[in-house]
Amino acid sequence: MFSGIPEAIILGIIFISLFFQVFILITFFEKKENKLTKNKKGSQTLFFVCIIVPVWNEEKTLRGTLQSLLALNYPKDKLEILVIDDGSTDNTLSIANEFAHESQIRIFSKENSGKHTAVNFGINQTKAELVGCLDADSFVDPEALREIITVFQNPEMMAVTPCMIVKTPKTFVQQAQKIEYTVGALLKRIFGDLSAIQVTPGPFSVFKKKVFEDLGLYKKAYNTEDFEIALRMHKHGYKIGNAPKAYVYTTTPHTPYKLFKQRLRWVQGNLLNLIDYRELFFRVQYGHLGMLVLPMAVIYYFIALFISIYSVVNITQWIGAKITQVNSVGVTLPNITFDWFYVNTSTLSLLAVLLFVITLTLISFGIRMTKERGSLLELVSFFVVYPILAPFWLWRAGIDVLRGKHNSWR
Amino acid sequence: MQFSKYIISFIITGSIFGAAFLLSEYLSDKKAENITSIEQRISLDILSSETQFDLLREVKCSDVDNSILSGEIGTLGDKLTRLESERGIADSETLYLKQYYSLLQIKDYLLSKRLSETCQKKTVFLIYLYANKANCPACENQGYVLTEVRKNYPDLRVYSFDTELDLSAIKTLLSVYKVDGTLPALIIQGKPYYGFKSLENLNDLLPQSLRATSTSATTTKNKLSI
Numbered sequence: 001m002f003s004g005i006p007e008a009i010i011l012g013i014i015f016i017s018l019f020f021q022v023f024i025l026i027t028f029f030e031k032k033e034n035k036l037t038k039n040k041k042g043s044q045t046l047f048f049v050c051i052i053v054p055v056w057n058e059e060k061t062l063r064g065t066l067q068s069l070l071a072l073n074y075p076k077d078k079l080e081i082l083v084i085d086d087g088s089t090d091n092t093l094s095i096a097n098e099f100a101h102e103s104q105i106r107i108f109s110k111e112n113s114g115k116h117t118a119v120n121f122g123i124n125q126t127k128a129e130l131v132g133c134l135d136a137d138s139f140v141d142p143e144a145l146r147e148i149i150t151v152f153q154n155p156e157m158m159a160v161t162p163c164m165i166v167k168t169p170k171t172f173v174q175q176a177q178k179i180e181y182t183v184g185a186l187l188k189r190i191f192g193d194l195s196a197i198q199v200t201p202g203p204f205s206v207f208k209k210k211v212f213e214d215l216g217l218y219k220k221a222y223n224t225e226d227f228e229i230a231l232r233m234h235k236h237g238y239k240i241g242n243a244p245k246a247y248v249y250t251t252t253p254h255t256p257y258k259l260f261k262q263r264l265r266w267v268q269g270n271l272l273n274l275i276d277y278r279e280l281f282f283r284v285q286y287g288h289l290g291m292l293v294l295p296m297a298v299i300y301y302f303i304a305l306f307i308s309i310y311s312v313v314n315i316t317q318w319i320g321a322k323i324t325q326v327n328s329v330g331v332t333l334p335n336i337t338f339d340w341f342y343v344n345t346s347t348l349s350l351l352a353v354l355l356f357v358i359t360l361t362l363i364s365f366g367i368r369m370t371k372e373r374g375s376l377l378e379l380v381s382f383f384v385v386y387p388i389l390a391p392f393w394l395w396r397a398g399i400d401v402l403r404g405k406h407n408s409w410r
Numbered sequence: 411m412q413f414s415k416y417i418i419s420f421i422i423t424g425s426i427f428g429a430a431f432l433l434s435e436y437l438s439d440k441k442a443e444n445i446t447s448i449e450q451r452i453s454l455d456i457l458s459s460e461t462q463f464d465l466l467r468e469v470k471c472s473d474v475d476n477s478i479l480s481g482e483i484g485t486l487g488d489k490l491t492r493l494e495s496e497r498g499i500a501d502s503e504t505l506y507l508k509q510y511y512s513l514l515q516i517k518d519y520l521l522s523k524r525l526s527e528t529c530q531k532k533t534v535f536l537i538y539l540y541a542n543k544a545n546c547p548a549c550e551n552q553g554y555v556l557t558e559v560r561k562n563y564p565d566l567r568v569y570s571f572d573t574e575l576d577l578s579a580i581k582t583l584l585s586v587y588k589v590d591g592t593l594p595a596l597i598i599q600g601k602p603y604y605g606f607k608s609l610e611n612l613n614d615l616l617p618q619s620l621r622a623t624s625t626s627a628t629t630t631k632n633k634l635s636i
Binding site for chain 1 (some may be wrong): 412415416418419420421423426427430431433434437441444464492550551552554555557558564608609
């Protein structure tokens with residue numbers, strides 16, 4: 001099936017992918033346990049923490065989000081929660097006011113001007129040493145903040161990301177995302193060991209307030225402010241860590257179209273931010289982020305574009321051949337006989353199988369790390385949903401970047 | 411920053427690539443060996459058949475059963491197609507195996523024909539001449555039809571020849587049957603037919619004696635209508 005230039009390109013892609021996976025696995029098996037994470041939680045410095053909950057029409061999930069924050073295992077006098085209503089037009093504000101009697105919670109309302117302005121508004125209202133954000137569609141595990149505080153015992157640590165898990169996946173699309181998030185959680189842990197975390201996600205990433213005092217507040221950053229702030233921190237040598245046991249459960253898009261819209265915003269924002277921060281690439285001073293993680297993100301983007309074209313061409317050819325066959329002799333059932341001779345044993349096939357096995361291994365490590373239960377259906381959905389849908393948002397994002405068109409949050 | 415980890419990862423990745431390449435080569439060689447061994451078996455079968463055939467002057471036709479004709483020709487063709495798709499059409503070893511296969515087919519055809527004439531058997535022969543897709547767009551369709559015909563008529567002796575193979579015996583075959591170059595071409599009982607022939611067309615071209623042996627009644631059980 002392969003020959004000439006396409007085969008050489010595919011072999012190159014497999015080499016790059018395999019190199020990255022080997023690098024990841026080596027880091028994982030090094031088991032460089034952060035000594036500080038072994039500190040007993042009882043002997044920790046408990047910082048004064050502020051969690052900002054920016055809300056815009058989140059009446060369905062806000063109550064659960066605030067209840068999970070109030071249930072955090074953390075001294076009440078050291079935790080404040082700021083709800084910033086960003087001009088909601090539904091009952092969000094009245095639901096927030098149900099919690100007004102809680103001493104830890106303060107509620108603010110402002111005109112709608114985007115998530116990053118709501119978070120910035122909250123940052124300016126607090127005197128806490130640590131500032132975090134929790135999107136109103138996410139819910140925290142009671143121990144999540146203690147886990148994050150454990151990582152902050154390292155005085156160099158300026159921000160800590162949690163372990164994000166998909167909350168009760170119901171649809172096929174959400175089941176696919178569950179597997180993706182478990183792999184993402186594993187990669188975050190590994191990137192944390194490499195000091196190369198490239199994004200501080202909205203759900204429960206916590207920062208030293210000093211970060212915002214030194215580097216400025218959140219920017220709109222093409223609606224991917226959590227990616228931009230992480231790149232800005234790396235640019236200024238600020239360390240970002242990961243708390244792999246700080247579980248945060250987040251609600252994910254439940255339809256293909258909503259997933260498309262979300263990913264389009266992410267990919268486009270990430271591409272534009274990467275262009276803005278291109279000076280981070282291939283600079284030793286930015287460590288593994290500049291030498292590996294960011295270049296691989298770009299390379300994988302173009303690999304995905306190439307694979308999508310290649311797959312469309314091959315699938316079209318296959319369908320064409322099948323139509324020809326059907327036109328010639330009708331629909332016939334294939335003779336099923338097993339002979340090892342007919343197993344494809346080309347170098348390309350063997351390496352592709354190996355890549356697939358390593359991917360399955362990483363998924364199983366991720367599932368074990370998040371203490372979630374993976375099912376075969378979720379695994380199947382992962383390998384069906386992304387190959388089919390991802391090319392649409394990847395191509396559209398690239399085209400929109402070239403055309404200078406910006407996509408909105410919703 | 412640890413550059414050593416990059417170097418180690420690169421070496422491991424390179425080693426995996428090397429191992430995969432060697433394993434693939436090993437398995438490919440095993441497949442070529444498998445084809446060679448089948449070709450040797452067929453060659454031996456043909457030699458044995460020829461010897462038997464020479465002895466026919468001294469024995470009766472009834473003493474010769476159908477087993478003298480090799481049944482592995484079809485399997486060999488399928489395996490060669492597979493090997494060709496993995497190694498590419500320009501691979502020299504595959505080309506050699508294909509040439510050898512073509513010669514074996516010709517020998518089998520000549521021997522079967524002689525046996526059929528001498529013993530007055532009603533064996534039906536179909537020679538299929540094809541070329542690659544660029545030079546013969548309809549050959550792909552014809553191939554599907556012939557695969558189906560083979561299934562329907564197990565007694566039909568089908569021989570396929572790639573006309574682009576550099577083999578003088580094939581060129582001779584083309585000139586013997588005066589094939590004018592329009593492909594695909596089918597030679598049924600010595601008579602050439604040009605252009606694509608559908609399943610129905612082909613059924614009509616086959617002798618009545620063979621059609622009576624059709625297994626299509628059972629085959630259609632596995633066939634879905636469209």
